Amino acid sequence: MIKSFSPSFTNEEWLREEALVEKKIAKLKSNKIEAPVFITVGSLQHNKNQQYILNAFKILNEQNFLFKLFIVGDGPLKDSYHKFINDNNLADKVVLTGKKTDVELKELYRQSDFIIQAPIAEGFGKVPIEGFCHGVVPILSATALAGEMIGNNHTRGYLFKLGEVNTLVSVIKKIELEQHKLPAMIQEGRIFVQKYTIDNWVGIFSKVLH
Numbered sequence: 001m002i003k004s005f006s007p008s009f010t011n012e013e014w015l016r017e018e019a020l021v022e023k024k025i026a027k028l029k030s031n032k033i034e035a036p037v038f039i040t041v042g043s044l045q046h047n048k049n050q051q052y053i054l055n056a057f058k059i060l061n062e063q064n065f066l067f068k069l070f071i072v073g074d075g076p077l078k079d080s081y082h083k084f085i086n087d088n089n090l091a092d093k094v095v096l097t098g099k100k101t102d103v104e105l106k107e108l109y110r111q112s113d114f115i116i117q118a119p120i121a122e123g124f125g126k127v128p129i130e131g132f133c134h135g136v137v138p139i140l141s142a143t144a145l146a147g148e149m150i151g152n153n154h155t156r157g158y159l160f161k162l163g164e165v166n167t168l169v170s171v172i173k174k175i176e177l178e179q180h181k182l183p184a185m186i187q188e189g190r191i192f193v194q195k196y197t198i199d200n201w202v203g204i205f206s207k208v209l210h
Contacts, residue, residue: 008102008126009133011199014190020110021135021190025183032179035066039112039136041105041127042119044075049118049141049162054081056168058088065173069094069116070108109134113182114175118162119143129196132156132189137182139171149192156189 038057042048050071057069071081071094078096085094100108109115115131116139124145128138138157140146150157160171175182194200 008130009197011194011197014133014194014197017134018190021186024135025186028179028183028186033113035068036113036176037068037070037111038114038116038139039070039072039108039131040116040118041072041130042117043073044071044077044081046077047120047122048073048075049120050077050081051084052118052141052162052165052168053116054084054090054094055165056172057094058084058090059165059169060172061088061090061093065176067093070097070112071095072097072100072105072108074099105130106134109136112136114139116168117141118160118168120162122146125149128157129193132193135186135190137185137189139168139175151188151192156185156192 040050040053042050044050053069053071057067060067082096085091085096097108109131112131112134113136115128115136117125117127118141119125120141120143122143122145125140125143128140128146128149131138138150140150140157140159142159142161146159150159158171158175160168
């Protein structure tokens with residue numbers, strides 16, 4: 001068997017995003033992101049660990065860090081997260097979107113600067129791969145294959161270790177100071193993810209089966 005996942009975009013879709021991503025890169029080169037947009041996607045349950053992300057953004061909000069965070073998905077912890085958001089005055093910055101269709105999710109990716117995923121355990125995550133297609137830079141917890149996805153020298157994104165939540169806070173604040181690195185990261189991510197389209201996935205498995 002080979003290391004892979006079920007992809008969700010074709011070569012044609014990858015090419016269709018090229019112009020939009022180029023516009024994003026050009027904007028980054030000429031203007032600093034003042035209020036970055038983050039997105040996290042997954043079922044609202046313990047392993048996906050959205051509470052860790054919420055804890056980090058609570059601290060960032062208290063430090064007057066400007067941001068928008070979309071939490072996409074549904075699950076048993078929805079009410080708990082909703083209460084946390086309201087109790088900590090985050091409702092104007094954190095949006096629980098619920099489930100989204102593929103079309104709606106792609107539009108949210110296009111609006112976002114960073115994908116932030118904090119699973120306790122995960123294999124080859126599908127969400128960061130989708131984000132790369134749309135020019136979104138991943139910030140990932142250091143699960144088994146996260147390092148491989150962002151590149152050995154962190155050329156495509158950022159890693160953080162789960163534990164003290166200030167670890168993630170520090171990574172986000174570090175990114176704010178090195179936004180000049182983002183255009184190259186986006187381009188590297190696009191190149192990396194081109195081999196993970198549906199078309200290429202089918203081709204690989206056809207070779208394996210024959």
